[in-house]
Amino acid sequence: xxxxxxxxxxxxxxxxxxxxxxxxxxxxxxxxxxxxxxxxxxxxxxxxxxxxxxxxxxxxxxxxxxxxxxxxxxxxxxxxxxxxxxxxxxxxxxxxxxxxxxxxxxxxxxxxxxxxxxxxxxxxxxxxxxxxxxxxxxxxxxxxxxxxxxxxxxxxxxxxxxxxxxxxxxxxxxxxxxxxxxxxxxxxxxxxxxxxxxxxxxxxxxxxxxxxxxxxxxxxxxxxxxxxxxxxxxxxxxxxxxxxxxxxxxxxxxxxxxxxxxxxxxxxxxxxxxxxxxxxxxxxxxxxxxxxxxxxxxxxxxxxxxxxxxxxxxxxxxxxxxxxxxxxxxxxxxxxxxxxxxxxxxxxxxxxxxxxxxxxxxxxxxxxxxxxxxxxxxxxxxxxx
Amino acid sequence: xxxxxxxxxxxxxxxxxxxxxxxxxxxxxxxxxxxxxxxxxxxxxxxxxxxxxxxxxxxxxxxxxxxxxxxxxxxxxxxxxxxxxxxxxxxxxxxxxxxxxxxxxxxxxxxxxxxxxxxxxxxxxxxxxxxxxxxxxxxxxxxxxxxxxxxxxxxxxxxxxxxxxxxxxxxxxxxxxxxxxxxxxxxxxxxxxxxxxxxxxxxxxxxxxx
Numbered sequence: 001x002x003x004x005x006x007x008x009x010x011x012x013x014x015x016x017x018x019x020x021x022x023x024x025x026x027x028x029x030x031x032x033x034x035x036x037x038x039x040x041x042x043x044x045x046x047x048x049x050x051x052x053x054x055x056x057x058x059x060x061x062x063x064x065x066x067x068x069x070x071x072x073x074x075x076x077x078x079x080x081x082x083x084x085x086x087x088x089x090x091x092x093x094x095x096x097x098x099x100x101x102x103x104x105x106x107x108x109x110x111x112x113x114x115x116x117x118x119x120x121x122x123x124x125x126x127x128x129x130x131x132x133x134x135x136x137x138x139x140x141x142x143x144x145x146x147x148x149x150x151x152x153x154x155x156x157x158x159x160x161x162x163x164x165x166x167x168x169x170x171x172x173x174x175x176x177x178x179x180x181x182x183x184x185x186x187x188x189x190x191x192x193x194x195x196x197x198x199x200x201x202x203x204x205x206x207x208x209x210x211x212x213x214x215x216x217x218x219x220x221x222x223x224x225x226x227x228x229x230x231x232x233x234x235x236x237x238x239x240x241x242x243x244x245x246x247x248x249x250x251x252x253x254x255x256x257x258x259x260x261x262x263x264x265x266x267x268x269x270x271x272x273x274x275x276x277x278x279x280x281x282x283x284x285x286x287x288x289x290x291x292x293x294x295x296x297x298x299x300x301x302x303x304x305x306x307x308x309x310x311x312x313x314x315x316x317x318x319x320x321x322x323x324x325x326x327x328x329x330x331x332x333x334x335x336x337x338x339x340x341x342x343x344x345x346x347x348x349x350x351x352x353x354x355x356x357x358x359x360x361x362x363x364x365x366x367x368x369x370x371x372x373x374x375x376x377x378x379x380x381x382x383x384x385x
Numbered sequence: 386x387x388x389x390x391x392x393x394x395x396x397x398x399x400x401x402x403x404x405x406x407x408x409x410x411x412x413x414x415x416x417x418x419x420x421x422x423x424x425x426x427x428x429x430x431x432x433x434x435x436x437x438x439x440x441x442x443x444x445x446x447x448x449x450x451x452x453x454x455x456x457x458x459x460x461x462x463x464x465x466x467x468x469x470x471x472x473x474x475x476x477x478x479x480x481x482x483x484x485x486x487x488x489x490x491x492x493x494x495x496x497x498x499x500x501x502x503x504x505x506x507x508x509x510x511x512x513x514x515x516x517x518x519x520x521x522x523x524x525x526x527x528x529x530x531x532x533x534x535x536x537x538x539x540x541x542x543x544x545x546x547x548x549x550x551x552x553x554x555x556x557x558x559x560x561x562x563x564x565x566x567x568x569x570x571x572x573x574x575x576x577x578x579x580x581x582x583x584x585x586x587x588x589x590x591x592x593x594x595x
Contacts, residue, residue, distance in 0.1 A: 289476045292437065293493040294465010296458055379437040382472055383428045383547075 002278055006271040007315045013264035014319020014354065019326050020257045021350050026342050028247060031057070034173050035239035037107040038084075039221050042066070042074060042228060043210040048237035049246060055086060055210035056239050058096050058173050059340075062089065065207040066234055074228070075211060079220030084212040087185045090144040092161075095130045097144050097178045099185030104212075105167065108174045114138060115165030121187060124161045124180040128169035129341075136163055144188060159188045176340070182208065268315065269361040276308055276369035280376070288378040297374055304373060305366045312362040316355055320347065387411050387434065387543050387575050392443035394429055403441065406430050409577075409593055416569060416576040418585060421595030427579040428473075430595070431545050434577065435468050436460045447542055465494045469541035469574075471565075473548040475532040477520040483531055484516040487538055494539035503538065510534050510564065526557060533564060540572040550582050562588050 035056050043051045044064030053060035068085070075083035084107065087099035098104070102117060105125070115138040118125050126136065136142065141160040161180065169175055186206055215221040225236040280287065287300055324344055331342035392406040404426040411417055421427055432438040434445050436452050445452040447467060455463055477486050487507075491498045507513045510530040515523060523531065529549075536544055546565060550558040562585060569576035578585065586592065 285476050286478050289478070290489075290493065291461065292435070292464060292468075292470050293490050294461055294495065295493050296461050299493075379432040382437070382476065383432065 002271070002275040003311060006268060006275045006311055007318070009264060009268035009271050010312060010315025010358070011319040011322065013261050013268050014316050014358070015323045015326065016257060016261035016264065017354055018320055018323035018351055019330075020254055020261065022323065022327050022345070023330070023342070024250070024254045025348075025350075026345075027250070030340065031243045031247065033171065034108075035243050037214075038212045038239055039215050039218075040213040040225060041210050041237045041239060042071070042213065042234050043237070045233065045235045048235060049242045051210065051235060051237045052239050052242040053246075054088075055212065056173070058088070058098070058177065062209045063235070065209055066211070068206040068208050070232070070234065071208055071211045074224075074234075075213070077220075077224060079215055079217070079224060081214045081216045083214075085182060085208045086210050086212060087182050087208040089209065090146055090185065090188065092142050092144050092178055093134060095127075095134070095176065095178050097124070097161075097180060097185070099180055099182040099208075101181070105174060105179060108170050108172045110167045110170045110172075110174045113166050113168040115163075118164050118180055121181065121184045122159065122161050123164045124178050124184075125165040125167055126163055127167055127173075127175040127177045127179070129175040129335075130178055131166040138163055138165065265357070265361070269365055272308055272311060272362060273365035273368055275311070276304060276365055277372050279304065279307065280369060280372050284376055284381050287373065288376055288381040291376075291378050292382070300373055301366065301370050304369065305363070308362045308366050308369075309359070312358050316358050320351065386413055386446075386448055387577070388446040389434065390443050390446070392430070392433055392445070393441045394426070394433060394438065395441050396429075404429055406433070406443075406595070407593060411575045411577070411591070414570070414573055414575065415591065416566065416589055417578075417591040417593055418589045419577065419579040419593045419595065420581065420586070422581065425595045427581075427595060428547055431470075431547050431577070431579050434543070435470050435545055436464050462495065466496060466539065467542040469536035469539065469544045469572075471532050471536035471544070471546040471549050473551060475528045477528075477531065477535075479520060482517050482519055483512060483523065483527075486520060486531065487534060490535050490538055496539050502540070506534055506538060506568075509567070525552075529553070529557070529561065530564070533561070533568065537568040537572055537574075540574070542574050544569055544572070544574050544576045546576070546578045548580055548582070549578060550580065550585055555584065558582070558584050 035052070038056060041051050041055045043055055043062065044066050046063030050060050051063050054062045071083075071085060074080075082103065084100060084103050086104065088096055090097045105117075110127075112125070113128065115125070126134070139162065141162045143160050161178075161184070167174060167179075213221075213224075215224075221238065225238060228234050228236040287303075290300060290303075291297075327342050328344060335341040387409065388411070389406065389409045391408065393403055394406070395403045406426065409417065419427055419430060429438065433440050434452075436445070436455075440453060444454070447463075450463060450467075452460070452463065478489065481489065487503060488498075491503070504513075507516055510533060512527060512530055512534065515527055520528065520531070533549070536546070544565070549565065550561055553561060565576055565578070566588065578589070
């Protein structure tokens with residue numbers, strides 16, 4: 001019973017520790033990989049973190065729209081190496097439709113797996129994950145709906161899209177997107193503008209959601225961000241900076257869970273120690289008998305240690321296994337909510353370090369328990385008939 | 386050969402008096418009975434001879450070795466090699482089979498193992514058939530015989546038996562005594578039995594009365 005409890009506690013703590021490590025590691029990796037292609041995002045004023053989350057990671061709502069003219073004006077700045085316009089705000093069955101240029105797909109290193117890239121208006125390529133989930137064939141048409149959440153009411157029925165290609169998986173946000181050109185996004189929303197009197201001026205009033213930039217050198221980025229945030233109605237956000245800030249917030253949560261895992265690990269160590277003492281007490285006859293056979297204290301200690309090590313290793317392996325199973329379960333949940341899935345990876349260095357800690361803890365428990373082992377009064381134990 | 390010289394022993398934390406033990410001097414292959422009423426220190430003497438207890442005074446010599454001058458580890462080694470103890474109650478490693486129990490005894494004695502010796506011993510003690518059974522599956526008599534096997538498998542210089550017949554009927558008592566005597570002869574060792582069992586007396590010439 002006691003033994004079972006020790007294993008259970010150890011399993012639980014290893015589960016928590018490896019789970020948190022994996023999540024934080026993969027999340028870090030995911031955020032870094034996706035924000036890396038761009039040095040700066042320019043969008044409507046609001047929260048810079050929101051701007052990064054929406055324009056780069058595609059998990060939040062946009063802060064608003066910006067005028068195409070202004071975006072084009074900014075992108076002429078000589079310090080800018082490349083500028084990519086993005087426009088979003090529609091979805092198809094919950095997957096975001098992103099209006100942009102071919103550059104965007106290239107920045108994430110996505111290549112075509114099937115079909116062809118979108119060249120004309122109302123043609124779209126699908127990210128690998130979207131294609132897999134929606135199970136659409138090349139050539140089939142679909143109707144986008146307004147907003148970023150799936151709904152049937154605000155469907156743009158009269159302007160169907162055609163799927164022309166599927167991208168190979170990249171492990172980035174591109175996998176979760178439906179990509180078309182900017183024109184299509186504008187055209188889909190044209191009828192909305194029709195009600196408004198600007199119809200004939202619509203060319204001048206075209207809008208996009210954000211501008212993604214890369215700079216020739218980092219100083220350029222700092223200068224431009226300062227001037228934009230100060231002197232214009234737009235806002236500039238640095239993805240790397242915002243992501244670091246976000247991870248810092250999340251870090252506190254991870255640390256808390258890690259702290260809990262460590263506390264449970266400590267309890268598990270204590271429980272191994274108690275179970276060892278109990279083992280020594282319950283098997284004092286056998287241990288005393290082995291002493292009369294010529295076994296040294298060290299040999300008995302080795303025996304007890306091996307037993308404890310066995311428990312620890314079982315606990316560790318079970319904990320690791322269930323940790324990965326939890327990642328799998330969590331991944332299914334996360335991919336529905338955040339359109340992002342976690343990978344099941346093989347053991348890594350940090351987990352190896354945890355194993356070393358567990359073994360060290362076992363050794364410590366055995367050293368403490370050895371006192372009761374050395375204290376055994378063989379004569380008394382064997383004479384008490 | 387086993388010899389004790391002016392052994393004295395006092396248990397700590399108790400009010401019992403010091404035990405004064407008569408000197409014992411057994412020559413090669415000589416057997417002896419230690420007799421006396423309960424509480425007189427029979428088991429204590431046996432444990433002193435086995436090196437399980439440390440005397441307050443006096444010493445035990447087995448062969449040329451002065452038992453109580455050995456270090457702790459030397460004593461462990463010496464006990465494993467040269468002393469065989471048969472306890473009043475049978476103790477085994479419960480999770481192992483009969484054969485595994487024997488083998489662990491052999492291994493810990495650090496003597497070269499002899500498969501023939503094991504086979505013959507099992508044969509003599511009528512344990513060959515049940516050698517692969519777990520100890521808890523054995524009958525009371527088989528367990529008694531296994532505990533004898535465990536005491537003699539490694540051919541010790543001294544076989545010490547603590548009330549080996551107390552729970553046995555007349556027939557089994559005879560059997561156990563003759564087995565012990567036979568094994569002592571095979572091992573060329575001294576057999577020392579402590580008992581208050583009258584039935585055993587007839588089988589031994591040398592009686593040491595406490």
